[in-house]
Amino acid sequence: MSATATRPETDYLLRKLHSLTGIIPVGAFLVEHFWSNSYALVSQAQYDAKSQELQTIPFRIFVEWAFIFLPMLYHGGYGIYIWLRGKANVSAYPWVGNWLYTTQRYTGLIAFAYIGWHLYTERWLTHGRSTYADVENLLRNPYALAFMFVGVVASSFHLGVGIWNFLCKWGLAATVKAQRAAGALGAVVGFTFSLVGVLIVCSFWLNWHPFDFYVK
Amino acid sequence: MRQPRIIVVGGGLAGLMATIRVAEAGVPVDLFSIVPVKRSHSVCAQGGINAAKNQKGEGDTTWKHFDDTIYGGDFLANQSLVKRMCEAAPGIIDLLDRMGVMFNRTPEGLLDYRRFGGTLYHRTAFAGATTGQQLLYALDEQVRRHEAEDRVKKYEGQTFLSAVIDEGGVCRGICAMDLRSMEVKTYPADAVIFCTGGIGAIFGRSTNSVVCTGSAQSALFQQGVDYANGEFIQVHPTAIPGEDKLRLMSESARGEGGRVWVPKNPADTRAAQSIPDGERFYFLEEWYPKYGNLVPRDIATRAIHRIVYQEKLGIRGQAAVYLDVTHIPKETLDRKLEGILEIYEKFLGVDPRVEPMKVFPAMHYTMGGIWVNAEDQATNVSGIYAAGECEYQYHGANRLGANSLVSCIFGGGLAGPAAVKYARNLEKGAESTSASVYENERKRQEEKNQALILPDGTENPVAIWRELGEVMTEHVTVTRINKDLEAADVKIRELQERYGRINLSDRTKWSNQTLNFARELGNMLILARVITLGALQRDESRGAHYKPDFPERDDANWLKTTRAKWLNGEIHLSYEAVDISQIPLRARRYDAAK
Amino acid sequence: MAEAKQVIVRIKRQAGPKVAPYWEEFALPWRPAMNVIICLRDIAENPVTRDGKKTTPISYDSNCLEEVCGSCAMLINGRARMACSALVDKLEQPIRLEPFSKFPVVRDLAVDRQFMFESLKRVNGWIPIDGTYDLGEGPRMAPEIQEKAYPLSRCISCGSCLEVCPQVNDNNQFIGAAIVSQVRLFNMHPTGAMHAKERIQALMEPGGIQDCANAQNCVKACPKDIPLTESLAEMNRQAWKQALVGWLIG
Known part of the structure; x- marks a missing residue:
């Protein structure tokens, strides 16, 4: 234990902050983001209306930085730091928890890179005025399309495992039984989000709007 | 005032208790142990610890505990100190409880007690079936606290080689070897407390741990510390046979209702569970209706030997009997006996909750040990104290189950303050001992190492040890016959002679376990002779010492303590009277009420 | 007569904390109910490798041999286990023994914990108790x-x-x-x-x-x-x- 100038529990607090930001606000934002994007499954017009609504909220730039960009940067950056301090051993101990530990690191990195790219294309290049047409255009590029699929699945997986980790690591699921239930919850979330995410990407890719009968 | 310094050798229950008491008195302690103290052999004690708290309203008293102990030990123990121990036992339980030992509880939140061998009372407090482990950890934690607060310094991974004794015959410290660097060093102290445990390794395989070699006791014996009642060796009736170790199956299995039996027909090949009750021979219950399966250990062990060797009723002709707990509800077993049942399951791959266990007696404990006085654990050498299994004071000719833990803690608790008092009253402490006294001892020990490492001999120490174990187990355990004991002594002397031609297959200077083992082996051989000669001389049967040629206890000639002395490189046996001031002698019979 | 059954043990050895490790292989006579400790004792009694080379006995920690002292932990076939309760008949051969990797090696299989x-x-x-003198029952x-x-x-x-x-x-x-x-x-x-x-x-x-x-x-x-x-x-x-x-x- 090295003497540090900071308070002894600084490391503890930073680690806890990392864990917390993964759920709130990053996880919560992911929920919102999947929800608003699933308007694409209804129609192009509905999607653009929803986008416009979100793009015109008051204090937008502050909300974006405070609740999305900064927490995400912190969660991702500190996550990489955590990764570097661990040493995966899943080949020696191929147990489920250990697999999740390892994949959580890779999916986190993929999700982080993907979200950076996604922000660049949909937020930066479009000056925050991205439309259905922009996304549709982008996905004509097969690499972009593939990355989109990988990205949404990695993010969903990371969220699912993250929920399990969060419930265990904050002692909210303390007994073996509760931890098993937390794992099931994480699995359901991960799977559901993967599915919804893939459907949304398909919607842009194939111009497919299964819920368009709502507006017909 | 001069600040004395005290060394404790051995970090089991007795050593840790002594350490705590010395530290509490404000005297710094150096604690030496071969293994990290948390790994000491005390962890193997399973069943529990005795104290007459009368928690079950049976009218138990400390006097009855005292009486059971003396009677169980066949009147060989000096009575005054045993009485003090039994009186102190309830307080010891309270102390352990305060230290956080997770004893089993009654619904009222009080400590639960179970029955053990050699008594009719529920007198044994227990923490599952790993009581020794729990007790050791509690004391280990207290010592760690003293260590964190700089009152105790631990020297783990150090083996004791010899005491440093000055020209006046006063102990001034110890000489020890670091088991990594193999460096031999002396450490000054005003008093040294030895708590070096059992001697199982002398019998090759036993229920003891690897470090229980008796090497320290033997080294002290060769420096003039007397050794008493060496011939009294307890063979535990129920252990799981194994090639590396005979794993104990605690008496608590019987305390909780376990029954010992064999098929009436030894050729019966059916699985134990499917043999009907009428075709089973519950020999302990039949032969000892009052105590049944809870007769003292020496009685149960001899009964099993009789079943196997005389009645030829061992299971399918093998040296084994059934220890059966399958009739006890699984919930009770898991709550009260899980630790030991788990051992059986792990090492044999059979679930003892479903299938009766196969067990056989195994060397377990030495009642004999370093001679100490009847007041405060002092040996016959000034400045040397002893407590725990390594000394002889509390158990007479046979130890009752669950009395060892209490004797360790009581003895350690007594030795600590006694050593402090002695050290404080010394006119001249270790600081005024001349450096040459230490240097000479260090050189003597270095030379011993060199003598072992250098020659290109032919004898493998492990092989010698195995042969020693075989001869000791065969002739010096349950049944003792004079001509066999004589033969055993001849054999040990032959082994000693071969030991002189030892060949260490490892001559390196770092973490050389072979060298350390060879040193221990030399000491084991001498202690083996002390045990064998003591047994040979004692022509009677008393407690664990049983001679078919002398089947009765002979108080007229043998109500006396054997006291072995080392004079001019030879073992001399002398005898001294036993203190029977409190409880008059009576015949020891467990087949009827006493 | 069929060839006597053997137990093959491969051991990662290391003479001290700062020197390079190496492997040695031993062939031991099989017996019923063998565990890893028995294998190590067999080697101590006859320290000769499988190819007939004389060597030193293996350094390792052990004490109670009934899985309650915690001494004999090591990597057995790549897994953290107690050597005393690792039964040979339940292990794949050759049995690989290595010291724990997260603690400094003292020698061979012995580590500093x-x-x-x-x-x-x-x-x-x-x-934290006030003292070992008599203060009555615990809570x-x-x-x-x-x-x-x-x-x-x-x-x-x-x-x-x-x-x-x-x-x-x-x-x-x-x-x-x-x-x-x-x-x-x-x-x-x-x-x-x-x-x-x-x-x-x-x-x-x-x-x-x-x-x-x-x-x-x-x-x-x-x-x-x-x-x-x-x-x-x-x-x-x-x-x-x-x-x-x-x-x-x-």
């Missing part, structure tokens, strides 16, 4: 609490949970599941609970409970089946509550 004992000191791993305790605490008190400090933990390595001195579980034990005791705060505080220092990343290998590797993940969760909850409450209302 002092880190664990130091950690117990760090977290005040004891019940009463519901059997339910005892039944929860007892399994925790069976930790043998073997180090298996640290060995298998991906968060324990040269970059990260995570204190490990065993110690966290011990804190839970001390905090459950009525007297220990009076000093729970100090122990929790110690768990929040660098290398503390925050370094657990929930891989849950510890609970799988524990030879004593201690519910380590429950202990980690429980102590995690106590820790953040203490941090939050301490910050909010002191």
